[in-house]
Amino acid sequence: MSKEVAFVGLGYIGLPTAVVLANSGVDVIGVDVKQENVERINRGEVTIVEPGLEDGLKSALESGKFRATTEMVHANAYIIAVPTPFTDDYNVDMKFIYSVAESLAPKLKGDELIILESTSPPKTTRRMAERILALRPDLIADGEPNPENKPVLYFAHCPERILPGKAMEELITNDRIIGGETEEATRRAKEIYASFCTGELLSTNAVTAEMAKLTENSFRDVNIAFANELSLICDNLGINVWELIELANHHPRVNILQPGPGVGGHCIAVDPWFIVAADPLNSRLIRTAREVNDGKPEWVVGKVAEALSGYQAGAKIATLGLAFKADIDDLRESPALNITKELADRFHEHTILAVEPNVGQLPAEFDGKDNITLTPYSQAIADADIVILLVDHQEFKGVSATQLKGKAIIDTKGLWV
Known part of the structure; x- marks a missing residue:
């Protein structure tokens, strides 16, 4: 199990997950760009409406297992949960992921695991890895030929599947998809999620994990569209x-x-x-x-x-x-x-x-x-x-x-x- 986890992005997904992870006994540092939110979180004040989050946050702070900061830190593992808006042509806007990559890259030493939780199109995790490695050519991704014996980084995609309003419960009970770029990355990521998740941990590769989350939500969208189209017909x-x-x-x-x-x-x-x-x-x-x-x-x-x-x-x-x-x-x-x-x-x-x-x-x-x-x-x-x-x-x-x-x-x- 990694000794310390940095959770990057303390929004609707990041803060509840970081708190649950800390209350499971893992040392967690929450990183967010908003100074006001970081100050409130460190005072035990929640920044979103989520049942059970305030009590969970106070417990995490009191245990000493959690703190928040605006400064990127070094950790054994990073979990990234930042927004992934779409562009005018409905493709992913990578600006927030790339911003994290650029602030994270200088902190890396090798042997770190970097998990993308943000919902993303297929191959986004790979694009994030490529950006980090372009900034740190002295490092290499696990699974790549390594004749120079460079320090190795591990990358994975583990999409969240929680319902706002029930996040504190579903973070623990829902099954999770764990998709590593390599089998070793998958194994390391499973160790982290096993520390708090009682649901089944489903192993796959990163690109399949990315597509799985999109598939789940697209299935729901199609079914809602059927109901919405019915409402238009019925109105007429x-x-x-x-x-x-x-x-x-x-x-x-x-x-x-x-x-x-x-x-x-x-x-x-x-x-x-x-x-x-x-x-x-x-x-x-x-x-x-x-x-x-x-x-x-x-x-x-x-x-x-x-x-x-x-x-x-x-x-x-x-x-x-x-x-x-x-x-x-x-x-x-x-x-x-x-x-x-x-x-x-x-x-x-x-x-x-x-x-x-x-x-x-x-x-x-x-x-x-x-x-x-x-x-x-x-x-x-x-x-x-x-x-x-x-x-x-x-x-x-x-x-x-x-x-x-x-x-x-x-x-x-x-x-x-």
Whole structure:
């Protein structure tokens, strides 16, 4: 087992994983570029909404097994969990991975294991390794011919598979895919994950591990697209789509998912595009599913436009939820956030009452927009002429028919139907 692990990137994946790893007895140093977040973490303050994380962080700090820093350190193993956005042509933007590679390379001495956890297209781990080795020609990757007997580095890809809101549990119980560039890299990576993971550790190579994570999320995206497309068809036919799906799901071999305002989060909304970019010719179904899900927010905005046709300037529109899913504060690739922003842009003569119980202030996307305010949900519902349910947060489930009486309702989650 490696003596010390540096976890690079303390966001929605990195911080919970680093904390669980430290509480399993491993010495962990968390590295992040945001000074404010590092200071808060070292004080025991969580920077994201995740049940159980705050108690876990305090335990890790008190044990002396965990600390955070903005400075890259030397460690026996590195786990990298930084964003992997896509470019205009839907390929991976390597800037964050390369930035880590460039700060990490000078610290290496040889015999270190470098694990990429960030969701990535096939061969991204290899590209990261090539960047590091280009900066350190005195080192060599395991498995390469080594006549000069250079110090060896080991590379692996081990994608995360957790659900925000259940991260602290699923980090431990979920099966993990461990994909090394070589068998020795796989073995070393398995040692690290075995220290806290009770699920099965599934060995493969790095490129297969990368593709596996994309496949999992693309499968889910295609199934959500089917539900979202059904919702469009049912709207045109005057059918209650949630009743229809409930009836259809009584078939023993049918399990249709629920429609919504789109698909968000850094995984499902992004990963299928990486497969499309890798093989555009053969990914027609995956591309179409992405287009259906990406088009759903515009459909919601169209329904709001229809509801506004009976109002003059000054109508109040309550948008319930900004996060990409229920009961978290994660706004990444959120269709709810994008819908709310589009409404503020398109209907500037009306007031947008944005409701998100899991954040304390409007995100930067709304800077300079004077027709939108972050509003408590009870006040927003009371004041609004039009109420749009975008996220099924727990707080919204108790809204009564009396509270909604006389208002135009657009329920994208089927919570009030």
